[in-house]
Amino acid sequence: MFSLLFLVAVSFGLPGAIFSQEQPAAPAASVEHPALSFARRDLTRWTAQVEVSVKTVVDRQAALDAATKAVADAKAAQQAADNAVVDAAAAITAAEQAKAAAEKALADAVEKKKAADAAKTAADAKVPVTEQGVKPATDAKAAAENAAALVQQQLKIAQERVAAIEKGPIKPEPAATRLLNTLTHDRPVIACRFDSLGNSLFAGAQDNSFHRWDIFSGPMVHQPGHGSWVGAIQLLPKLNQAVTGGHEGKLTWWSDLDSTPKVVRIVDAHKGYLRAIAVSPDGTLVATGGNDSMVRIWSAVDGSLVKELPGHERHVYNVAFHPSGKFLISGDLIGVLKQWEVGPWTLVRDLDAKVLWKFDAGFQADVGGIRAIDFSPDGKLLAVGGITEVSNAFAGVGVPAVVLFDFETGKQLRVMKPKDNFQGSVYSLRFHPTEPFIVAAGGGNGASLWFWKFEEEKSFADVKLPGVAYDMTLHPDGLRLAVAMFDKTLRIYDMGPTIESPPAPAAK
Amino acid sequence: MRCQYACGSDAHFSRRGFLQTGAGALGALGFSGMTAVSGAEQLASQQKQVVVFWLSGGVSQLETWDPKPGTDTGGPFLSIPTSVPGIEICELLPHTAKQAHHLSLVRGVNTAEDDHGKGAYIMLHGHRQTPGFEYPQLGSAFASLLTAPENPLPGYIHVNGGGSPSEASFLGPQFAPIGLAGGKPPANLALPDGITVDNDRRRRELRAKLSGRFATGRRQSETEAYNASYDQAASLLARKDVFDFSKITDADRERYGKHEFAQHCLMARQLVENGVTFTKVTHTNYDTHSENFNFHIEQLGEFDRPFAAFIQDLADRGRLAHTLVIVMCEFGRTPRINHLVGRDHWSKAWSIAVAGCGIKGGTVVGKTNANGTEVIDREVNGGHLFHTYYRAVGLDPTKAFWHEGRPFNKADPKTDSIHEILA
Numbered sequence: 001m002f003s004l005l006f007l008v009a010v011s012f013g014l015p016g017a018i019f020s021q022e023q024p025a026a027p028a029a030s031v032e033h034p035a036l037s038f039a040r041r042d043l044t045r046w047t048a049q050v051e052v053s054v055k056t057v058v059d060r061q062a063a064l065d066a067a068t069k070a071v072a073d074a075k076a077a078q079q080a081a082d083n084a085v086v087d088a089a090a091a092i093t094a095a096e097q098a099k100a101a102a103e104k105a106l107a108d109a110v111e112k113k114k115a116a117d118a119a120k121t122a123a124d125a126k127v128p129v130t131e132q133g134v135k136p137a138t139d140a141k142a143a144a145e146n147a148a149a150l151v152q153q154q155l156k157i158a159q160e161r162v163a164a165i166e167k168g169p170i171k172p173e174p175a176a177t178r179l180l181n182t183l184t185h186d187r188p189v190i191a192c193r194f195d196s197l198g199n200s201l202f203a204g205a206q207d208n209s210f211h212r213w214d215i216f217s218g219p220m221v222h223q224p225g226h227g228s229w230v231g232a233i234q235l236l237p238k239l240n241q242a243v244t245g246g247h248e249g250k251l252t253w254w255s256d257l258d259s260t261p262k263v264v265r266i267v268d269a270h271k272g273y274l275r276a277i278a279v280s281p282d283g284t285l286v287a288t289g290g291n292d293s294m295v296r297i298w299s300a301v302d303g304s305l306v307k308e309l310p311g312h313e314r315h316v317y318n319v320a321f322h323p324s325g326k327f328l329i330s331g332d333l334i335g336v337l338k339q340w341e342v343g344p345w346t347l348v349r350d351l352d353a354k355v356l357w358k359f360d361a362g363f364q365a366d367v368g369g370i371r372a373i374d375f376s377p378d379g380k381l382l383a384v385g386g387i388t389e390v391s392n393a394f395a396g397v398g399v400p401a402v403v404l405f406d407f408e409t410g411k412q413l414r415v416m417k418p419k420d421n422f423q424g425s426v427y428s429l430r431f432h433p434t435e436p437f438i439v440a441a442g443g444g445n446g447a448s449l450w451f452w453k454f455e456e457e458k459s460f461a462d463v464k465l466p467g468v469a470y471d472m473t474l475h476p477d478g479l480r481l482a483v484a485m486f487d488k489t490l491r492i493y494d495m496g497p498t499i500e501s502p503p504a505p506a507a508k
Numbered sequence: 509m510r511c512q513y514a515c516g517s518d519a520h521f522s523r524r525g526f527l528q529t530g531a532g533a534l535g536a537l538g539f540s541g542m543t544a545v546s547g548a549e550q551l552a553s554q555q556k557q558v559v560v561f562w563l564s565g566g567v568s569q570l571e572t573w574d575p576k577p578g579t580d581t582g583g584p585f586l587s588i589p590t591s592v593p594g595i596e597i598c599e600l601l602p603h604t605a606k607q608a609h610h611l612s613l614v615r616g617v618n619t620a621e622d623d624h625g626k627g628a629y630i631m632l633h634g635h636r637q638t639p640g641f642e643y644p645q646l647g648s649a650f651a652s653l654l655t656a657p658e659n660p661l662p663g664y665i666h667v668n669g670g671g672s673p674s675e676a677s678f679l680g681p682q683f684a685p686i687g688l689a690g691g692k693p694p695a696n697l698a699l700p701d702g703i704t705v706d707n708d709r710r711r712r713e714l715r716a717k718l719s720g721r722f723a724t725g726r727r728q729s730e731t732e733a734y735n736a737s738y739d740q741a742a743s744l745l746a747r748k749d750v751f752d753f754s755k756i757t758d759a760d761r762e763r764y765g766k767h768e769f770a771q772h773c774l775m776a777r778q779l780v781e782n783g784v785t786f787t788k789v790t791h792t793n794y795d796t797h798s799e800n801f802n803f804h805i806e807q808l809g810e811f812d813r814p815f816a817a818f819i820q821d822l823a824d825r826g827r828l829a830h831t832l833v834i835v836m837c838e839f840g841r842t843p844r845i846n847h848l849v850g851r852d853h854w855s856k857a858w859s860i861a862v863a864g865c866g867i868k869g870g871t872v873v874g875k876t877n878a879n880g881t882e883v884i885d886r887e888v889n890g891g892h893l894f895h896t897y898y899r900a901v902g903l904d905p906t907k908a909f910w911h912e913g914r915p916f917n918k919a920d921p922k923t924d925s926i927h928e929i930l931a
Contacts, residue, residue, distance in 0.1 A: 187580060188845070206845065208578065228577075229584040247584035272805070273584070291805065315805075363565075363793040364768075365806050394565070396798030396848045443847065468847045486847040 150181065154216075157494070161479075164497060172435055172479055172495035174451035174461040180480065181492040183213050183220065189484035190470040191230060191244075195257060196237040198476045202257070203490055204230025210244050210254060212261055213490065225252045225263045232276050236300050238283040243300075245274035251288055253303060265303045269296060276373075278319040278328070280342070287328055289316030295330045295338075297345070307345045311338055314366070318373040318384070322407070331370025331384055333357065339410075351410050353403045356386035360393035367393035372429040372440065375407070381454065382407045385426030385440050388415065400426045400442050402452060418450050419458040426450070428472040430481075439495075441483050443468030449483070449493070465491070555659070556865055556901040557780055557831040558650050560788045561815060562669075563807075565795030566627070568841035568851055570880055571598045571804040573613045573859035581843035581879040583801055592870040600808040603816035609870040610819050610828060610863045612929040616874020616883040617860055619839060619890055622853040624795075627838035634894030634919050644909070646897065647786040648676035648683040649918065653903055655785040660743030661750060662686045665779055667772045669790040678911040682736050685788070688775065693751035694744070712742060750782040764814040773814035777821055780831055794837065798848035819863060832865040832900050836893075843880040857883045860893070866900030866931050873928045886928070891920025899925040 157180070164170050183201070189211075191204035203211040206229050209222040226246030233244050235257075241264060242254045249272055253264035270290030278287045285306065286298040295309035295316055314333040321328055327348065328340040335354035340347055357368035372385035382405040390398035402416040416438070424444015431438055437460075438452045447465035449472075452458075467487030474481050479496040575598040576582035587596040590608030597605055597613075604611075621627045621636070630636055633643040644652070651663025664671075664685040671685030686694055699708055719735050756774050764770040769791050779787045791811055796803040815835070822828040840858025841851035857876045863869060875885035898905035898918060905925070908915035 206580075206584075227586060231584075248586060363795070363803075365793065365803050367799070394793065394795045394797050394799075394803065394850075396850070 192484040323379040333369040387425035441469035441472040563837040564792040569859040630890040642677040645675040770814040891923030894919035895925035
C-alpha cells in the first residue's frame, strides 16, 4: 500500500518533491541537456506508466469481465431459480393432484371397508340369531322328549301299579320311598295340597300367587291373589273350591280348580301372617290362625266370620279339626295347644307341647312352635311337630321332633325323633290314612322324610330329600306324597311297593 | 401401667384440666359434688348429645329401612307409607314410620366386612381395625369431645351392655363406658352400711388432701387417673338420682312397652335428659341365619314402639335438636333367603338411620338396586358415616386426635361427610 501511494505521488506529484528526492545526476563528459534527461526520464516513466496503465486497463477489463460474468452468472442463477420455482410449483400442483387422487382412493377404500365391516357384522349377528332360534327349538325338543319319556315312565308305573293291585291289596313301603316326578318353579315352594282326586297339585310359594299343576299334563298355572307369600292351602271338596292364606293376613277362596283358578272372595282374616288353615270334616267351616295370636272360624260357603277365639298369647302356628268334627286344636309359638269345642267354641283344655319351644336367652328370642299338626284318622291320636333340643336358635340347630298325644286323656305319649343324627325341624306331618305310621318332612342341615310307628320314639325309615321341605301332602291313593321345597320344586314321591323303573327325569 | 392420654387434644386437656383442678376444688368446696348439679342441669339444655341404638347381630335392611316387597329377595313383608310422602319402610316398623320426618335413611352403606367383630369395629370406630392399635370408640370419642368440664356425669353410658376401658383407648379411662348390665344402675351407688354422709365427706376430704400433697412433687398420669376415678365416683354419687329409674311413670311404661328394651329406651331418655353425653342402647339379637322373618317380627316388634316413642319424646321436649340419634349395627343381611328361611351376613349394600342434631329429617340418601344386592347410588362406608356424625354435632372430623406426638384421624380422610343429610 505504501509503495502504491508513493507511485501515485510520483506520477502526479509536486515537482519540488521530485527534485528533492530524485535529483538527476550531472553529465560526466558532456553535459546532456537537462531536458533530455528529463525527457528520458519521462520516457522511462511514461513507458513504465504505459505498462502500468495498460495493465490497469487490462485489470479493469478483467474486473469488468468478472463483473459482467457475475451479472451473467446471477442472471443465470436467477433464471435457474425462476425455473426451479416454476418447476417446484408444477411439482406441487402435480403432488396435490396426486394427493387428491390418493385421498379419494383412500376415502373410497374406507367406505368400501365400512361396507364390508357392516356386511360382516350383519353376517356375524345373523349366526347367533339363527343359533338362538335353534337352542329353544333344541331345548323344546329335549323337553318334549323328556316329557314323553316321563309320560312313558308314568304309564309303565301306572300299568305295573294296576297289575299289582289287581293281584291283591298293596300297602306303602316307607323305606322304599322314591322320587316319581319333579315339578319346577322360579321361587321356593312353601305349601302344597293334592286335590281329592289326585289330578292336580296346588301350591303356594315365596311369591304372591296360587299355583296349580295338572300332574298328568304338566303345565303350571299361576294366579295372583295375595299380597305376600302363600303359606297355607286347604281344599273345600264339596264346593270344588280351595282356600289359601297369605303372609299379609288375607284368606282367599278359589274356584275353577280344574282349569285356571279364579278368586271367589278375599277376606282380611288376620293382622300379620295367616299361618294355618283347617277345614272341618263336613266342609262347612274354615279355621285360621295367625300372628295376631287369634284363631278365627269362617263360613266355608260365604266367608263370613263365625267366631273369633282369643286365648293364645303368642303367634298361632297351626290349627286342625278333630275327625269327629267336634273339636278344633290350635297350637302356638310357645308350644301351647288349645282344644276348642266346635259349636259353642268354648275352650276345653290346654295341652303342653312346650318341648317344641325354647326361649333362647342368648339371642333373646323364642324359637320353635307347633310347625305341624294332624289327627290320626280314628281321632285317638294327635301329633304335633317342630324342633326340640335347640342349641342355637338363630342357626336353626336343634332336633326335629314329633310329639304324640293320646287325645282322649291329653297325655303326652312320646317325643319322636329321627333315628339318624339330624339338625333341623319338622315342618309338616301326616298320619297315613290306612296304615299305622306318621310321615313327616322337614330339613335343616339336610332334608328328609321321616317315618314313625306310633309306639316308637325313633323313626323306622328316613328318606333323604335334595332340599328342605316346607310342606307335604299325601295323595288320596295313600301311596304317593308330594313335598314343597326350598330348591324351587315340588317333588312327588312313591311309597308303593318297589317297581323297577328308570330314574325320573325332571319336567317343567 | 401408665395411662395413655391423648396429648394435644383440646377437649382432652379441657377434661383433664377439670379433673386436675377438681381434686383440690372439691376439697375447698367441702367436697360436695352437688355443687355441679345445677350447672349440669343447665348444660343439659345446651350440650350436644348422642344416642346409639345398637341392633346387635345385624338387623336386616330389607325388614327395616330398605324394603323390596314383591321381589325374589324381598321376603314376605310389605312396605308401608311413612309420615314423609314418598318414603316407605318395612311394615314391621309402623310406629317408627310415623317418626320418619325426623329420620334420615342412609340406604347405600357398603362396609365390605361380613365378620361380626370387624364389622362392629368399623361401625363403632370409623376405621378398619389396625393391628397393635386401638382407635377410641365413638362413645368415648364423643364423651371426650362433647362433655362439658362441669358435667359431673359419665360421658359414655352403655345401657344393657358392658363397658371396657379399652374402648376409650388413648383418650384415657375417664372416657370409657359405664355399663348398665341388664339395664341396672351402677353397683354400689349407696353408701356402705355404717357410713354416714358426713363420714363419707370427711374421708374424701382427707383422701383429697393426702393426694394433693403427694401430687405436688410427684404428679403423673397414674396419680391423675387415680384421683380422677375418685372425683368421678364422687360426682356420680352426687347424681345417683340419674340412675333412679323407679320414678318413670306407669303411663310412660305403658306407652313404651313393658319388655326390657322398652325400659332401656326409657332409661336412655332419662340419661339424655340428665345430660349424659353419649348413651348406647343395645338390643339383641338380629343374627338371623335361620327364620329371619319370624325373628324380625319378634325383635322389631320390640324395637319399633319404644324407639318411636323415644324419638317423639325427644322431639316434643326440644331435645332432639341437640341429640344425634343413630340406629346401626355391624352389617346388614343377605338379600338372598337361605334354605332355613334366614338371611346371612351382608355388608355390601345395607342401611342405617339417623335423626336429630344436625340431621335433615325426612330424607333418604343412597339407593340399592331392585332386589337390594348392590348400591347403585351414593355409596358410603364407615368413614363417611363418622364424618357425618362429627359434622352433625358441630365437630370438625378433619381435626385429628394427637397421641404420643402422632395424629390419629377421627374419620377416614379419604372420605367426607354425607352432606345431603346434614341440616
